[in-house]
Amino acid sequence: MVNKRSHPQSVLITGATGGIGRALAVAYAQPGVRLVLQGRNADILAGVQQACEQVGAVVETVVFDLKDAEGWRQWLLAYCAQQPLDLVVVNAGVNINHGPDNAGEQWEQVQQLLAVNVSAVFATVHGVLPMMRARGQGQIALLSSLAAHRGLAVTPSYSASKAAVKVYGEGMRDWLAPQGIQVNVIMPGYVTSPMCEAMPGPKPFLWAAPKAAAHIKKRLAKNTPRISFPFPLNFGTWGLSVLHPSVSAWILRRLDYDG
Template structure:
């Protein structure tokens, strides 16, 4: 479904948010909603996407929605380019992603899971980011945001696909940032720890340092305005990243293995 909102208001900025039917994507959509802002919201959950779109319209935004599975990378890139041609994006927030761990009773993550996370967490956002960054560079303006994970800093044996794909996205975002910076385009990588979502609460109650999606969205908005290269939040995960780097490899391996549930 591609729904076009009212176009009578003057457009101050045009923003694409993928994963907008999720809690963080929805929070970002609301955070950026104001008079004159045009939002293109992509999501898989049509009911949640429609509700978030209505909330954004109530805040004054002009809203379009699209239901598209980004596992079809070619279709996702084509749709993004089509929309950017019709109304050039000033800001793109690539929020879509999947989190998963090794299934109970399995010794290694299934190949199908690794392939799926590779597509959704790395290939699709990287391809979309590259396509849109090139178009922004030709316009000499624009900003891109990639939502990574603090898990990218650690070799998690029980979540090799998740931590690995987020690590790949982090390196890609940093390289792309350097590539397009001379053309007036900024790239921000966001590496959150635990976000207080409904799905997270169902699997892990009372996660330490979990942040509300609305607060995370506000911090991201501030980082984008500052053209910040990398946002890690909450602050304890900055220390955990430094600890992982400084710890001797033998001790680090023992620590990570001690966190690993039995297969």
């Protein structure tokens, strides 16, 4: 019997056109695996599909704007009623900052960020959960960030959205574990991608996307509750969360993360 966690046969990945999303799609692509890949850019998504099909995976693509969280939840409910999923990687996300003139985050952009980074994440879980609970098995991986440990002045809304995902995932893991469903929170540091390149501030211990995907896949197979990397950045950001705010703020200023 195939171990669904170590060798998932059906995998959904949101944000499959981004750095980590694409790398995860390629990492899970192999003969006998069905991939469902969501993205907004049809051309980029087609390229990811082709790369995965070349190694034998069966690939379905979904061009969908996740700002329509309710529409996405309804799509998932209908899809899962016909095709069960073993692993769902909720990876899609966006980032904003104060802008080159330090004018501050724009309200419209904040709303769009929360729609994708929070509402769509919760909607994805609620879209696939009825199917998984009925089967008594399944795995959901939520992409948070090391920025969830301590709000950064350069990206406050992004930090807050990823903190919400982290806390939500931890709570859902504890609730769903007795029901046979694993929930994992993934907290990357800096990983090569257009979104990472657009972020202001230093980017220490930068990982290539394929390296990050291989690490995530390995840890998901072991059902690691919190997959944070790289060391020592993960330890350092966790340390900032337990220090007095004035002390952590002083450290962040010294490291040029003061916005």
